[in-house]
Amino acid sequence: MSDQNFVNVTGMTISFGTGSKRRQVVRDVSFQIPKGGAYGLIGESGCGKSTILRALAGLNTDFSGTFQFDGETVGNKRGKPFFSRVQMVFQDPYASLHPRKLVQDVLTEPLKVHGFDNIHQRIDDVLRAVGLGPQFRFRYPHELSGGQRQRIAIARALIIEPTLMLLDEPTSALDVSVQAEILNLLKTLREERGLTYLMVSHDLAVIAHICERAGIMQHGRVLEEMTADDIRAGRATADYTRTFLQASLDAIPSQE
Ligand SMILES: Nc1ncnc2c1ncn2[C@@H]1O[C@H](COP(=O)(O)OP(=O)(O)OP(=O)(O)O)[C@@H](O)[C@H]1O
Numbered sequence: 001m002s003d004q005n006f007v008n009v010t011g012m013t014i015s016f017g018t019g020s021k022r023r024q025v026v027r028d029v030s031f032q033i034p035k036g037g038a039y040g041l042i043g044e045s046g047c048g049k050s051t052i053l054r055a056l057a058g059l060n061t062d063f064s065g066t067f068q069f070d071g072e073t074v075g076n077k078r079g080k081p082f083f084s085r086v087q088m089v090f091q092d093p094y095a096s097l098h099p100r101k102l103v104q105d106v107l108t109e110p111l112k113v114h115g116f117d118n119i120h121q122r123i124d125d126v127l128r129a130v131g132l133g134p135q136f137r138f139r140y141p142h143e144l145s146g147g148q149r150q151r152i153a154i155a156r157a158l159i160i161e162p163t164l165m166l167l168d169e170p171t172s173a174l175d176v177s178v179q180a181e182i183l184n185l186l187k188t189l190r191e192e193r194g195l196t197y198l199m200v201s202h203d204l205a206v207i208a209h210i211c212e213r214a215g216i217m218q219h220g221r222v223l224e225e226m227t228a229d230d231i232r233a234g235r236a237t238a239d240y241t242r243t244f245l246q247a248s249l250d251a252i253p254s255q256e
Pocket residue numbers: 016017025043044045046047048049050051052202
């Protein structure tokens with residue numbers, strides 16, 4: 001398979017509940033991401049964005065449709081080789097870091113699981129890569145700001161050198177000024193390491209800053225795909241997208 005389809009999701013449908021309470025929350029969603037590309041899923045709360053990300057990450061394997069990654073169809077069971085290449089960063093850095101673990105331990109764990117050597121060097125390197133010094137090794141999460149915590153969560157994902165990062169609203173729990181710093185960090189890391197991103201957000205400005213293309217979602221469906229330029233220019237085809245864009249356009253910074 002060519003690099004054009006590093007990630008290829010086809011006809012993904014996800015339901016929750018049983019019997020009369022069964023409800024489809026993701027309906028026939030398809031999208032592709034080239035290697036090194038960044039794709040966004042945007043939509044209002046509850047439209048199914050995180051459910052898609054969780055399914056791709058293997059946190060919910062009960063879906064229909066196919067997920068091909070780097071030329072191979074990913075089955076229901078995700079083994080270690082999959083997680084050494086695909087890592088997820090969650091929305092809330094307060095919830096995602098164990099309160100009683102030193103940063104050093106948080107970063108050592110994935111290295112041990114995936115059999116990496118040179119642990120101390122790798123920790124120093126990844127801390128530098130996310131803009132933190134080696135002294136952060138000996139801090140607990142409660143000694144860190146929200147932005148620093150999210151940098152550690154990104155470092156934890158990055159330290160095993162994945163190729164695909166699944167980013168679930170990685171800045172929405174942060175103050176606005178810190179959001180920009182983390183977005184710029186994600187942008188730099190992607191450029192430096194050739195990472196591929198799938199990012200979920202309800203915020204068009206965030207998506208337009210990071211992604212080249214995005215699917216606009218409503219009620220579990222992708223209504224239309226747009227480029228970041230389309231988003232900035234407010235070029236939408238579907239009525240819902242037009243309204244959604246209009247409400248957010250003022251917040252989108254122009255491309256530098
Ligand atoms: N494990 C689950 N069991 C039942 N329903 C679920 C489950 N997970 C998600 N849902 C429902 O699926 C729908 C989509 O949720 P999802 O979290 O994917 O939305 P979202 O677009 O990411 O919104 P948000 O930004 O608020 O997280 C919601 O109605 C949610 O209540």
